[in-house]
Amino acid sequence: MTAVLLTIHFLICAALVATVLLQRSEGGALGIGGGAGSMMSGRGAANALTKSTSVLGALFFGSSILLTVVPNLGKSGDSLVIGAPTLDAPAAITETLGEAVEDPAPVPVPVPEEE
Numbered sequence: 001m002t003a004v005l006l007t008i009h010f011l012i013c014a015a016l017v018a019t020v021l022l023q024r025s026e027g028g029a030l031g032i033g034g035g036a037g038s039m040m041s042g043r044g045a046a047n048a049l050t051k052s053t054s055v056l057g058a059l060f061f062g063s064s065i066l067l068t069v070v071p072n073l074g075k076s077g078d079s080l081v082i083g084a085p086t087l088d089a090p091a092a093i094t095e096t097l098g099e100a101v102e103d104p105a106p107v108p109v110p111v112p113e114e115e
Contacts, residue, residue: 002071009063016056023049 002067005063005067005070009060009067012056012059012063016053016060019049019053019056023053
């Protein structure tokens with residue numbers, strides 16, 4: 001399922017890049033876009049490109065969210081580290097060492113002197 005979503009996400013990204021690059025340059029005064037030899041001209045083409053860019057942008061965000069949610073559907077959210085075992089800490093220490101370990105005495109922290 002993740003591979004299918006990733007493929008769809010890649011296709012949406014490629015279409016979004018192509019759509020953005022087809023649009024006419026409105027500013028910058030660089031002289032590289034929107035000249036007389038433009039591929040698409042007219043107001044209708046600009047509106048269609050704007051609408052398709054917004055639709056592709058929404059699809060991009062939706063597929064990004066799906067790529068985050070779908071792989072984590074069956075996993076529990078107990079651990080902050082992915083794949084880390086969830087153990088009860090005192091029980092794990094007791095099993096490892098064979099006996100309960102108490103907290104050591106606190107170490108005094110030196111306080112800097114004021115000048």
